[in-house]
Amino acid sequence: MKSELSWLGIVAISAAIAMVPNAMAVENDAAGTIAPVPDSAQSGGEGESIVQVANLVYAGVKSSKCFSDHFLVRAEQETSISTSRRFHAVKLASEDLYDFPMVIMTGEGTFELPESERQSLRRYVERGGFLLASAGCSSEEWNKAFRAEMEAIFPDHPLTALDMEHPIFHTVNDIETLKGWHADPRPIEGVSIGGRIGVIFSNDGLNDTKHTQGCCCCGGNEITNAEEINVNILAYALTY
Secondary structure (H helix, E strand, O other), rough: OOOOOOHHHOOOOOOOOOOOOOOOOOOEEEOOEEEOOOOOOOOHOOOOOOEOEEEEOOOOEOOOOOOOOOOHHHHHOOOOOEOOOOOOOEOOHHHHHHHHHHEEEEEEOOOOHHHHHHHHHHHHHOOOOOEEEEEHHHHHHHHHHHHHHHHHHHOOOOOOOOOOHHHHHHHOOOEEEEEEOOOOOOOOEEEEOOOOEEEEOOOOOOOHHHOOOOOOOOOOOOOOOHHHHHHHHHHHHHHH
């Protein structure tokens, strides 16, 4: 079995933030004793010191292609986090999910996750993984579908609006306000488990489509300072 938290031991201490690796994950074996989860190799043949982020393939064939990976470059410039320069596609129900400390989920239109993907996502987040989700083009259909999935997956941990004093807005960049293309964006929301945010969701969009090819916000109220916020989110995901 792959290690859910094998990537936590590879993160360098940032000059801008104090990064404290979490303890090694453990599991109960057949005899009821506690056994450490074994380490797994890095995906894509990259060095063990490289932090990798994945974009999800979910609901069968839906992909998260319209989310810019440009913030990974900025994170490496502004901190001492060594990052892969591109996302790695990973299926939500795949064991490969656990190779990544953070995964991206975005899209437009409605969708419904099969039960296997719901269970996989629940387990990933509960074991320390981090999901950054963002509605493409401020899609209300995707927003509604994502909220329904969060209610099904985390019934005891509802999405809750984060105020601008939350650490997620101040890990690297001090974000005082959210800026939108057309109006003030709606608050960014999170799912908190055990005092730690494991899911971040933006209805208005953190996709940063100005740094993507073949994608645009299509008139949606995309958050224009998304790149700085996404750097903060990555730092938070690796720290907490």
